[in-house]
Amino acid sequence: xxxxxxxxxxYHVLNWLAVLADNRDFKTTLPIAKxxxxxxxxxxxxxxxxxxxIKGYRAxxxxxxxxxxxxxxQINIGDLERAMRLGKLGEQIVIKSEKAFARLEFTxxxxxxxNKYYHKRMKRNINxxxxxxxxxxxxxxxxxxxxxxxxxxxxxGDECLRKFGNG
Numbered sequence: 001x002x003x004x005x006x007x008x009x010x011y012h013v014l015n016w017l018a019v020l021a022d023n024r025d026f027k028t029t030l031p032i033a034k035x036x037x038x039x040x041x042x043x044x045x046x047x048x049x050x051x052x053x054i055k056g057y058r059a060x061x062x063x064x065x066x067x068x069x070x071x072x073x074q075i076n077i078g079d080l081e082r083a084m085r086l087g088k089l090g091e092q093i094v095i096k097s098e099k100a101f102a103r104l105e106f107t108x109x110x111x112x113x114x115n116k117y118y119h120k121r122m123k124r125n126i127n128x129x130x131x132x133x134x135x136x137x138x139x140x141x142x143x144x145x146x147x148x149x150x151x152x153x154x155x156x157g158d159e160c161l162r163k164f165g166n167g
Contacts, residue, residue, distance in 0.1 A: 001052050004053070004055065014077070017040055022041050028071060028072075030072050032150075036149070065129070066084060073145050076145045077144045083135055
């Protein structure tokens with residue numbers, strides 16, 4: 001069973017973003033965002049064909065906002081890395097193959113009480129969004145932005161990405 005763990009140190013947030021851009025539709029209205037999305041897919045996408053399971057950041061509305069801010073050139077890679085940890089929004093696991101799906105076993109369930117868990121989820125998302133707004137307000141104009149990634153021809157594994165965690 002092959003698992004792709006995008007939080008492994010050999011990968012970078014731009015690998016996750018490329019997988020997201022290749023598999024999910026998110027609007028890119030600015031020219032920089034359109035070109036950035038294509039550049040990320042071309043240069044940071046990991047071939048997921050051989051994997052049965054993919055693990056990484058969640059691909060929900062909050063993370064889409066962070067991804068859009070980066071490809072729109074609003075935040076740099078360091079700010080994107082920080083945004084991905086806001087609000088402890090969690091990870092997502094994708095079961096990709098029949099082989100992996102066949103190994104799942106139903107062991108039971110619990111009813112999730114909406115009056116308890118919905119409010120917790122909303123509070124977590126609101127907190128993450130509020131923290132992200134603060135991050136945007138204090139965004140570092142220096143550092144590596146999407147435009148820099150394109151103009152400098154930054155590729156997966158380039159040394160300049162190492163200081164941001166994985167890569």
